Amino acid sequence: xxxxxxxxxxxxxxxxxxxxxxxxxxxxxxxxxxxxxxxxxxxxxxxxxxxxxxxxxxxxxxxxxxxxxxxxxxxxxxxxxxxxxxxxxxxxxxxxxxxxxxxxxxxxxxxxxxxxxxxxxxxxxxxxxxxxxxxxxxxxxxxxxxxxxxxxxxxxxxxxxxxxxxxxxxxxxxxxxxxxxxxxxxxxxxxxxxxxxxxxxxxxxxxxxxxxxxxxxxxx
Numbered sequence: 001x002x003x004x005x006x007x008x009x010x011x012x013x014x015x016x017x018x019x020x021x022x023x024x025x026x027x028x029x030x031x032x033x034x035x036x037x038x039x040x041x042x043x044x045x046x047x048x049x050x051x052x053x054x055x056x057x058x059x060x061x062x063x064x065x066x067x068x069x070x071x072x073x074x075x076x077x078x079x080x081x082x083x084x085x086x087x088x089x090x091x092x093x094x095x096x097x098x099x100x101x102x103x104x105x106x107x108x109x110x111x112x113x114x115x116x117x118x119x120x121x122x123x124x125x126x127x128x129x130x131x132x133x134x135x136x137x138x139x140x141x142x143x144x145x146x147x148x149x150x151x152x153x154x155x156x157x158x159x160x161x162x163x164x165x166x167x168x169x170x171x172x173x174x175x176x177x178x179x180x181x182x183x184x185x186x187x188x189x190x191x192x193x194x195x196x197x198x199x200x201x202x203x204x205x206x207x208x209x210x211x212x213x214x215x216x217x218x219x220x
Contacts, residue, residue: 074217090162123161133213142200
C-alpha cells in the first residue's frame with residue numbers, strides 16, 4: 001500500500017475509486033470488490049490467494065499432464081457447468097441416449113484422493129467435500145450421527161456419473177437414499193447451491209432433512 005501511495009504522490013499512478021478500494025481492502029486482508037466481480041468469495045484475502053494457487057495448480061496439471069484422476073470440486077468457478085459437461089460426455093458415449101433424459105447419479109467410495117490410482121471408466125471422481133450436520137460411516141459407506149464437537153466431516157471421493165432416467169433400470173428407487181444438497185460456501189443460498197447427491201443411510205431421508213444435512217465445498 002505504501003508503494004502505491006508513493007507513486008500516487010509522485011504522479012506516476014492516478015488514484016481512482018477502484019484503486020482506493022483495492023488498497024483499503026488489501027490492507028484489511030479483505031478481497032477487493034473489483035476482484036469479486038470476476039472471481040469467487042472467500043473469508044480473507046489469504047484464503048483467496050491460497051485457493052487461487054490451488055485452482056491454478058489443478059488447471060495446469062490438467063493442461064500439461066492430462067485429465068486428472070480426481071477433480072477438486074471447489075476449484076471450479078462454475079461447477080454446475082463441469083457436471084453438465086460430464087453428462088454430455090456420458091450421453092455421447094451411449095447410442096440412443098438423449099441429454100434431456102440423462103440425470104446425475106453418484107456413489108460414494110471408501111477412498112480418499114491419495115488412494116485413487118486410476119480414473120473411472122465413465123463419469124468423474126470428485127473430492128474436497130465436507131459433511132455439515134452429520135457424520136460418515138466409511139466402513140459401511142453411509143450417513144451416521146454427528147460426533148460431539150465435530151462441525152465438519154470430510155467425505156471420501158465421490159464417483160459422479162449419469163444414468164438414463166428414461167430406461168426401466170434408470171429409475172432411482174431406494175427409499176433410504178438422502179438427496180443431499182451441495183453448496184459452495186457455508187452460507188446456504190440459491191447462489192451457492194451446486195447440485196444434490198444421493199447418500200446412503202440406514203434411516204429415512206426425513207431424519208437428515210430435520211438435521212439440515214448438506215455438503216460444503218468450502219468450510220472457511
